[in-house]
Amino acid sequence: MELVGISKLNADYEAAMAVRKGIKLFIDESAKENFKKAGIEVAGTKVEMISDSQIVIDATPDGIGAKNKALYVSMKKPAIFQGGEDADVAEASFSALCNYDEAKGKNYVRVVSCNTTGMLRVICTLKNSFKVRKIRAVLIRRAADPREVKKGPINSILLNPVELPSHHAVDIKTVLKDLDILTMAYVVPTTLMHVHALTVQVDGNPSKEEIINALESSRRILGISKDSKIASTAEIVETFRDMGRIRYDVPEVVFFEDSIHSSNGEIFLTYAVHQESIVVPENIDAVRAMSGLKEKEESISLTDSTLGLLRGRLV
Amino acid sequence: MELVGISKLNADYEAAMAVRKGIKLFIDESAKENFKKAGIEVAGTKVEMISDSQIVIDATPDGIGAKNKALYVSMKKPAIFQGGEDADVAEASFSALCNYDEAKGKNYVRVVSCNTTGMLRVICTLKNSFKVRKIRAVLIRRAADPREVKKGPINSILLNPVELPSHHAVDIKTVLKDLDILTMAYVVPTTLMHVHALTVQVDGNPSKEEIINALESSRRILGISKDSKIASTAEIVETFRDMGRIRYDVPEVVFFEDSIHSSNGEIFLTYAVHQESIVVPENIDAVRAMSGLKEKEESISLTDSTLGLLRGRLV
Numbered sequence: 174m175e176l177v178g179i180s181k182l183n184a185d186y187e188a189a190m191a192v193r194k195g196i197k198l199f200i201d202e203s204a205k206e207n208f209k210k211a212g213i214e215v216a217g218t219k220v221e222m223i224s225d226s227q228i229v230i231d232a233t234p235d236g237i238g239a240k241n242k243a244l245y246v247s248m249k250k251p252a253i254f255q256g257g258e259d260a261d262v263a264e265a266s267f268s269a270l271c272n273y274d275e276a277k278g279k280n281y282v283r284v285v286s287c288n289t290t291g292m293l294r295v296i297c298t299l300k301n302s303f304k305v306r307k308i309r310a311v312l313i314r315r316a317a318d319p320r321e322v323k324k325g326p327i328n329s330i331l332l333n334p335v336e337l338p339s340h341h342a343v344d345i346k347t348v349l350k351d352l353d354i355l356t357m358a359y360v361v362p363t364t365l366m367h368v369h370a371l372t373v374q375v376d377g378n379p380s381k382e383e384i385i386n387a388l389e390s391s392r393r394i395l396g397i398s399k400d401s402k403i404a405s406t407a408e409i410v411e412t413f414r415d416m417g418r419i420r421y422d423v424p425e426v427v428f429f430e431d432s433i434h435s436s437n438g439e440i441f442l443t444y445a446v447h448q449e450s451i452v453v454p455e456n457i458d459a460v461r462a463m464s465g466l467k468e469k470e471e472s473i474s475l476t477d478s479t480l481g482l483l484r485g486r487l488v
Numbered sequence: 489m490e491l492v493g494i495s496k497l498n499a500d501y502e503a504a505m506a507v508r509k510g511i512k513l514f515i516d517e518s519a520k521e522n523f524k525k526a527g528i529e530v531a532g533t534k535v536e537m538i539s540d541s542q543i544v545i546d547a548t549p550d551g552i553g554a555k556n557k558a559l560y561v562s563m564k565k566p567a568i569f570q571g572g573e574d575a576d577v578a579e580a581s582f583s584a585l586c587n588y589d590e591a592k593g594k595n596y597v598r599v600v601s602c603n604t605t606g607m608l609r610v611i612c613t614l615k616n617s618f619k620v621r622k623i624r625a626v627l628i629r630r631a632a633d634p635r636e637v638k639k640g641p642i643n644s645i646l647l648n649p650v651e652l653p654s655h656h657a658v659d660i661k662t663v664l665k666d667l668d669i670l671t672m673a674y675v676v677p678t679t680l681m682h683v684h685a686l687t688v689q690v691d692g693n694p695s696k697e698e699i700i701n702a703l704e705s706s707r708r709i710l711g712i713s714k715d716s717k718i719a720s721t722a723e724i725v726e727t728f729r730d731m732g733r734i735r736y737d738v739p740e741v742v743f744f745e746d747s748i749h750s751s752n753g754e755i756f757l758t759y760a761v762h763q764e765s766i767v768v769p770e771n772i773d774a775v776r777a778m779s780g781l782k783e784k785e786e787s788i789s790l791t792d793s794t795l796g797l798l799r800g801r802l803v
Contacts, residue, residue: 309687363644404647407644429650432651432672434651
């Protein structure tokens with residue numbers, strides 16, 4: 174795969190950093206003057222970029238992707254949309270571990286949102302080892318990304334939404350159509366990561382060790398031991414900063430081994446989701462699935478080794 | 489009832505405000521010089537205050553109450569402890585709506601913590617109307633009280649604890665001995681109120697309206713309508729500030745009507761708990777229960793009218 178370039182609307186620090194890193198920057202004709210004023214070098218127009226590409230990854234804000242779709246259709250270019258769009262923007266919603274093959278041959282695919290991507294990885298991994306009957310989840314969502322200086326709340330717990338279910342259960346069902354799942358979501362004043370408190374009803378009575386083994390055998394899921402003394406999103410991020418991860422990205426789901434409680438077929442589990450990076454590997458896999466470049470295991474394996482993703486126990 | 493006075497260790501703004509409000513201040517002998525220097529008028533020693541009292545409400549920080557107990561025992565004074573103490577500090581743990589009569593004639597009673605007090609009010613109210621089989625709860629806890637400038641986290645979600653259950657389930661069982669309950673707790677960067685996401689398994693299949701009616705018929709529980717457009721702890725607090733509540737205290741449990749979801753005997757419910765004030769009415773009731781001054785309904789009614797507590801739908 175080769176990156177033709179990226180497209181930006183605003184002549185800001187993000188655009189400048191992309192150019193500084195050697196990534197070709199394409200812009201909307203209308204923004205030409207702004208980029209010139211800001212002294213940011215431009216390689217061409219957005220339409221030229223799309224014309225030179227075989228597939229577009231649309232990572233625009235919620236709702237903009239749907240508006241952009243007409244352009245991709247008119248230019249006969251396949252496109253990948255993000256979870257901020259409604260499911261019907263695409264022919265299929267996508268989670269690499271859950272339904273890679275469903276994207277095969279499709280022209281429009283939507284990678285589900287960060288929370289849904291994380292939750293689907295965990296659910297599909299559990300489904301591989303156990304008969305999952307029912308899922309109830311509470312999502313404790315970060316309020317804003319670190320760079321988002323205008324978003325809140327800064328001192329409140331916000332029901333998001335008040336009325337059940339939150340969109341996550343609906344979104345999960347775009348991939349796992351028949352799952353009995355209900356989600357409640359709350360926004361809290363932090364920027365680092367989301368946290369999910371999951372309750373899973375399964376057949377039988379699996380042990381804590383069996384559940385940890387199932388999760389740590391999966392790709393893109395990392396366990397945190399009791400001995401690490403990590404009990405928060407801040408400490409997870411600190412670990413990845415110390416590891417030298419660029420931007421402290423954590424595209425892996427990170428679960429707390431000791432949060433697993435299993436009794437009478439009821440499994441409790443807490444894990445964290447890094448909203449900024451978790452969907453990156455899934456977008457890359459979606460390109461391969463749609464274009465038929467690689468089969469599922471080969472694609473996931475290549476993506477993970479390229480990005481340096483870890484598995485097993487983190488620390 | 490008459491307030492003999494309060495006792496403070498530190499000669500700080502809290503002590504100064506008490507005196508300014510006409511409350512008699514008693515101190516430890518050892519702190520005499522500090523209060524003199526600060527110019528805060530003192531009515532006598534802590535021992536004199538206890539000697540003049542028929543009952544002590546010990547509202548000291550976690551663990552200090554247990555240390556203070558020897559003094560109350562040696563002075564033959566009954567005492568009420570708070571939820572920060574272990575249950576065995578007292579002869580009974582107390583929730584006015586749940587087990588008022590259990591405190592009758594006891595010399596040492598412990599009012600359970602803020603979260604447990606709120607949750608017990610809701611559970612016992614539901615138990616009055618429905619056959620409760622099982623409770624699973626996620627607690628999203630405020631990090632610190634507004635005045636606590638040294639506590640955190642300020643940008644993290646903290647599992648509290650990682651290993652299940654959180655102490656709340658254990659604490660609930662000191663009052664409702666046979667309840668099947670499991671709680672998971674997370675601390676988030678906010679100071680206003682706690683939020684609980686409750687899942688309750690009941691016999692039958694009660695409607696949303698029946699559940700709202702049960703809760704809004706109870707004392708010390710307030711409902712918030714969809715039309716109010718309140719969806720967060722900040723907006724609850726704003727409402728009570730506008731109402732003119734001193735310190736914006738919210739001793740009532742405040743639940744979101746529209747958060748109630750009921751299906752196949754599974755009830756979902758979200759409510760908020762004001763950590764600073766919710767145990768105040770229960771402490772007052774505990775005094776009456778222990779001393780035999782009033783029966784349950786009379787005591788709760790008197791406490792609520794004296795404090796101006798509301799019930800039904802708030803807005």
